[in-house]
Amino acid sequence: MAKYQVSKSIDVRGEVCPIPDVETKRALKDMKPGEILEVWIDYPLSKERIPETVKKLGHEVLEIEEVGKSEWKIYIKVK
C-alpha cells in the first residue's frame, strides 16, 4: 500500500510542541542519503513547520499526504 519505499517511520501524533519537530530532526540524523522518512502528524502547526525545518536542513519534502481528519503523513527524502 505504501506510496514510497519508506526506510523509517515515526508517529508523533498527539505529542506536545515541539516534539514532532525535534523527533523528525533526530530521525533524519541517523538516516543515509536517498532514504525516505515518513512522519505521521495530527497537529496543523506541525504540517506548516516541519517542511520548512526539513528544507532548511537541505532535505526534500516529497509529499504531505492527508490521511485522515487533521492527520497527515509527511514524506521526506534524505539528501
Add this chain to the structure above:
Amino acid sequence: MIWTGLLIGIIFGVILQRGRICFNSAFRDVLIFKDNYLMKLAALAIALQSITLLLFAQMGVIKLAPMPLNWVGNIVGGYIFGLGMVLAGGCASGVTYRIGEGMTTSWLAGLIFGLTAQATSSGLFSNWRKWLTNFSVTVTPNSTVYAPKVGPSLATIFNVNPWIVTLIFAAILLWYAFGTKTSQRETKLNWIWAAILIAILQPIAWWASAATGRNYGLGITGGWTNILSVYTTNKQVNWIGAEVLGIIIGAMISAIAAKEFKLRMPKDPKTYLQVMVGGALMGFGAVTAGGCNIGHFLTGVPTLAISSILTSIFFILGNWTMAWLLFGRER
C-alpha cells in the same frame, strides 16, 4: 459589561489559533530552530501596540498602568515561568488556545496552571506573594497618559515625554521586524496581519476592561484564577475570566471551522506528568512575577513598564534554559 470580555476573548482566540501564536515557540525557535517567525510577530505586535495604546491614552480613552516593579518577583517569577512553559508545551496563551483545539495535554497544563496561580495568589503559597510586596516599587508618573500610581516605565525613569521613548522603542522593533531576514512559514494568518490585529484589539480590550473596574489590557493568569474561584467558591465572573473563556471558545470555533479540531493525546502518558509540572511552575511563576507572557510581555512591554521588560527578559532566559536542556544539545 462582562460580555465585552467574552467577545474580545473570542476574537483574541481566533487570532491566536489562526496565527499559531505561542510565545513559548517564539522564544524557543530563535535558539533551537534558528527560526524567527513568531519572534517577529511578537516584536511587531509590541511595536504597534506601544503606539496604539499611547494614542488611546493621549486621547483620554484609557489610562496606561505599567505594573509595579518588583526586582525579586519579576526575576524569580519570570525565570520559573520560562522554565515551566517549555515543559507545559506552551505559554499561558498557547496552552489556553490549544485547549480549544482539543489538545488534551493543554487541558491538564491549563488546569494545573490556574490552580497553582490561585494557590500562589490567595492559597497555600500566598504568604510568599505577600512577602514579595515588600519589594514593590510604584511612582507618581510624569504624564497624564498614566493612571495616578503606577510602576516605573522607561518614560518615567528618564522623565521624558512618553511619545519620545515609545517612538524610539517602536522604531528599534520595527527595524528588527522588517530590516532582518524572516523565516518562511505557510500560515493561515501571516505574522504581519496577526500583529496588526492584536495592536487594534489591545487598546479596545483595555478600554472595555477598565469600564468594569479592571484597568489593564489583555491577560491570562487573572482570568484563570477567576474561573477557578467561580467554580470552587461561587465568585462572580469578572472581565478577565470572561476573556479567558472567550479565548477557548474562539480557538475552538476557529479550529472547527478550519477542520483542525481533534482530541489529541500523546502515546506516552508520562507527557501528562511533564505538562502538569510545567503548568505548576507557570502558575507559581506568573503570580510571583505579577503576570504571564500576555500580561507582562504582550500587554506590559508596550506600556514600557520596567517590570514587564525585566520579567520578559527572564521569561526568555528560563525558556532558553529548559529548551536547551530538553532539545538543544544535539544540533
